Amino acid sequence: MLYMNDYFRILISIFVFIFILFVVYLILKRKLSEKDSLPWIFGLVFLIIISLNPNIFDSIANAIGVDYPPALIFAAAILILLFIIFINTMNISKLKNEIIELTQYIAIIEEKHCEIEAKLNEHSNEEHQRQDKKPKESL
Amino acid sequence: MNEGLIIIPACNEEASIKNVIRDIKKLNVPVDILVINDGSRDNTLEIVMKEDIKVISHLHNLGYGAALQTGYIYAASKKYKYIIQFDGDGQHDPNDIVTAISLIEKEDAFIVTGSRFMIKKAYKQSALKVFAMKILRAIIKVATKTTITDPTSGFKALSRQTYTYFSKSGNFPPDYPDVDIIIKMLILKYKIVEFPITVKKREYGESMHSGLKPVVYLFKVTLSIIIVLLRERIMKEGDVIHE
Numbered sequence: 001m002l003y004m005n006d007y008f009r010i011l012i013s014i015f016v017f018i019f020i021l022f023v024v025y026l027i028l029k030r031k032l033s034e035k036d037s038l039p040w041i042f043g044l045v046f047l048i049i050i051s052l053n054p055n056i057f058d059s060i061a062n063a064i065g066v067d068y069p070p071a072l073i074f075a076a077a078i079l080i081l082l083f084i085i086f087i088n089t090m091n092i093s094k095l096k097n098e099i100i101e102l103t104q105y106i107a108i109i110e111e112k113h114c115e116i117e118a119k120l121n122e123h124s125n126e127e128h129q130r131q132d133k134k135p136k137e138s139l
Numbered sequence: 140m141n142e143g144l145i146i147i148p149a150c151n152e153e154a155s156i157k158n159v160i161r162d163i164k165k166l167n168v169p170v171d172i173l174v175i176n177d178g179s180r181d182n183t184l185e186i187v188m189k190e191d192i193k194v195i196s197h198l199h200n201l202g203y204g205a206a207l208q209t210g211y212i213y214a215a216s217k218k219y220k221y222i223i224q225f226d227g228d229g230q231h232d233p234n235d236i237v238t239a240i241s242l243i244e245k246e247d248a249f250i251v252t253g254s255r256f257m258i259k260k261a262y263k264q265s266a267l268k269v270f271a272m273k274i275l276r277a278i279i280k281v282a283t284k285t286t287i288t289d290p291t292s293g294f295k296a297l298s299r300q301t302y303t304y305f306s307k308s309g310n311f312p313p314d315y316p317d318v319d320i321i322i323k324m325l326i327l328k329y330k331i332v333e334f335p336i337t338v339k340k341r342e343y344g345e346s347m348h349s350g351l352k353p354v355v356y357l358f359k360v361t362l363s364i365i366i367v368l369l370r371e372r373i374m375k376e377g378d379v380i381h382e
Contacts, residue, residue: 104201107175108212
């Protein structure tokens with residue numbers, strides 16, 4: 001016999017399952033790297049397990065001494081999210097530094113490129129002048 | 140190529156940059172001029188391209204620190220004897236460049252830094268800014284046992300060893316380079332010389348530090364100084380500049 005609570009649980013499981021499929025789809029489309037998707041996949045599988053067997057959580061909550069088991073779910077969810085966000089911030093810092101280095105590198109290469117081009121132009125102009133002069137002399 | 144390189148980081152300085160460059164050229168000192176255009180959205184790039192100087196242009200805005208570092212990297216690749224960093228907004232007096240050059244060449248200093256506060260008269264600031272500056276000086280005094288009258292000055296001359304060290308990507312403090320470089324060099328007990336400079340009132344643009352910003356700035360800089368100190372004490376990054 002199913003209670004209202006169970007319908008809700010099944011609904012969440014279905015939602016999470018669709019989310020997992022979506023993550024896998026993104027990996028297949030190469031829009032999400034396998035490495036970056038790992039915390040999400042683990043987190044989602046964790047959510048499915050809990051929503052299908054809430055008793056696990058009740059017994060863990062009892063064992064730790066948490067009176068209200070859903071509070072433990074919130075705590076776990078927040079910790080997982082914090083972890084993912086923190087990893088993101090770390091990656092963004094790294095990416096920022098890399099972008100700065102790349103931009104500097106490109107800017108300096110461009111300057112040197114212009115310098116070399118200017119020298120080449122000068123050189124070829126001199127050559128032209130020399131070639132222009134020669135036939136005149138031979139005449 | 141000349142002995143020294145003047146590095147001018149410029150972001151949206153179309154109003155002042157031309158005069159700054161021309162005034163420096165009038166000095167007739169043996170230096171090359173390099174403008175780092177840091178992703179300006181105005182005509183800064185077009186203006187400096189006409190001036191027969193070296194120009195390096197960032198594709199997008201990376202901030203003052205990164206622009207400065209680009210200059211260091213360039214200078215390191217060309218092995219200039221010294222570099223002078225100079226503001227593009229017209230607040231520094233080009234005549235002080237002559238003093239900076241003579242100091243960095245004669246004294247065996249690693250950094251020569253211009254101070255806006257060594258002359259009593261000139262530089263007027265808001266009370267909040269004065270207060271922030273006092274606290275900053277006190278922090279540096281406690282941390283390094285040295286008095287630097289103007290730690291946030293953007294007018295500096297750096298010897299080859301110094302700028303080469305800070306040109307490397309892990310060594311450069313990107314957020315508050317002016318203060319952090321001074322702190323780092325003081326902790327490692329390298330010689331720093333301060334000399335008085337005159338400052339003109341900004342003709343154009345808005346100062347980096349106006350309104351309530353000095354307080355926020357003070358907080359961030361303090362944090363940044365603490366991190367530099369911790370890096371030396373805990374991570375023992377230690378001595379870095381070798382001949």
